[in-house]
Amino acid sequence: xxxxxxxxxxxxxxxxxxxxxxxxxxxxxxxxxxxxxxxxxxxxxxxxxxxxxxxxxxxxxxxxxxxxxxxxxxxxxxxxxxxxxxxxxxxxxxxxxxxxxxxxxxxxxxxxxxxxxxxxxxxxxxxxxxxxxxxxxxxxxxxxxxxxxxxxxxxxxxxxxxxxxxxxxxxxxxxxxxxxxxxxxxxxxxxxxxxxxxxxxxxxxxxxxxxxxxxxxxxxxxxxxxxxxxxxxxxxxxxxxxxxxxxxxxxxxxxxxxxxxxxxxxxxxxxxxxxxxxxxxxxxxxxxxxxxxxxxxxxxxxxxxxxxxxxxxxxxxxxxxxx
Numbered sequence: 001x002x003x004x005x006x007x008x009x010x011x012x013x014x015x016x017x018x019x020x021x022x023x024x025x026x027x028x029x030x031x032x033x034x035x036x037x038x039x040x041x042x043x044x045x046x047x048x049x050x051x052x053x054x055x056x057x058x059x060x061x062x063x064x065x066x067x068x069x070x071x072x073x074x075x076x077x078x079x080x081x082x083x084x085x086x087x088x089x090x091x092x093x094x095x096x097x098x099x100x101x102x103x104x105x106x107x108x109x110x111x112x113x114x115x116x117x118x119x120x121x122x123x124x125x126x127x128x129x130x131x132x133x134x135x136x137x138x139x140x141x142x143x144x145x146x147x148x149x150x151x152x153x154x155x156x157x158x159x160x161x162x163x164x165x166x167x168x169x170x171x172x173x174x175x176x177x178x179x180x181x182x183x184x185x186x187x188x189x190x191x192x193x194x195x196x197x198x199x200x201x202x203x204x205x206x207x208x209x210x211x212x213x214x215x216x217x218x219x220x221x222x223x224x225x226x227x228x229x230x231x232x233x234x235x236x237x238x239x240x241x242x243x244x245x246x247x248x249x250x251x252x253x254x255x256x257x258x259x260x261x262x263x264x265x266x267x268x269x270x271x272x273x274x275x276x277x278x279x280x281x282x283x284x285x286x287x288x289x290x291x292x293x294x295x296x297x298x299x300x301x302x303x304x305x306x307x308x309x310x311x312x313x314x315x316x317x318x319x320x321x322x323x
Contacts, residue, residue: 004077005203009212011081015088016194016216017223019103020050022095023186024221025228026251026267030244031179032229036172039226045176046183047221053187054214059206060262064126065192066199069111071121079114080197082317086110086310087193090302098227101302102266105134107193109306116307117314133258137265138273141254145277148246158242160282171241178248182267185252187217189264243278250274269299 001009027050028042037045066072087103087110094101108130115122152158152174158167191213198209239247251271258265 002077004081005201008077008081008084008197008201008203011084011088012194012197012212013216013219015084015091016191016213017220018088018092018095019190019193020047020217020220021224022091022100022103022220022228023050023190023267024225025100026271027182027186028179029229030239030248031175034172034175034239034241034244036175036241037179039229042179042229043221043225045180046186046225047218049180049183050187050191050217050221051214053184053189054191054210054217055187055207056210057184057188057259058191058210058213061189061192061259061264062196062199062206062209064262064264065107065111065196068123068126069108070115070123070200072200074118074120075197075200077201077203078317079118079120079314080201082114082117082310082313083107083110083197084194086113086306086313090306090309094302095224095228100228100268100272102134102269102299103190103193104264104266105299105303106306107196109303110310111196113307113310113312114314117311118318130263133263133265134269137254137258138269141250141270141273142277142280144250144254145247145274146281147277148250148274149243149278149281152242152246156242158240160240160242168241171245175241175245175248178245178252181252182248182255182271185255185259186267187214188259189255189267191217192264239275239278240282243275243282246281247271247274247278250277266299 024046028046031037032039032042087107090106091103112122112127156167156170158171191210194216195209195213198204199206251267251274254270255265255267
């Protein structure tokens, strides 16, 4: 393995580590925040299931990222480094500021920025398909969050105005289970953000790429996962157990549907949409609209910053290698 390839592997692991930490709030924030599961078990459960999702369910998405966004035959290891360094820096900044964003959109636009800066053809039809999914997913999750919240209330007999110990225990178990499903989904959906470049550069197979990325996710969850656990759960919508369970289930369903077709969408955007739907099921007073506004601003800024940073780094790398 060349020195460039070794550096790429290390940077990919660092990016996967950052992704794992970034999505703890989206996967296990509500189970932990509601008291349904303690901190250490929540992080361990998420870490293991994210690894499993990355290894066993990420292959179609890996292929989409690696082969269908740009002309992969022209992507060198140096170009792959530009992509990952740009995406890693942006994701880490958002994680440090406790702002849930879309690492998927950051990654895709970093790929586009690198391609534009390096003169590599972009497969704009793939970008269009992904954009359509990204636009549809949050409102679809909102509608499903509203429906699932009312449906779950009826199934378990939940009344938010009455303390029902048996019902609350049932909902706590459901919430942990759907949080576990979301963790597996995150591994399948998001590992390719870091490891898709392995497929672009033909360094590893989808199996090996998934394993390497999954290990990075696992380490990220366990070492830097705590800060975002409560951010999504408590600063966006004031949730009860039924709302939280419904929102987390909707998130997993929406994202898994995208993964099943070889596409990927934002875990955070699906969850925020679902939580807003659950909040509307209880009344608009449960929603922190200022927090929603700040998150939406992050969704807009992150892709733009991704394409600009990757474009500039690609230009700098081109100048460097011609000296």
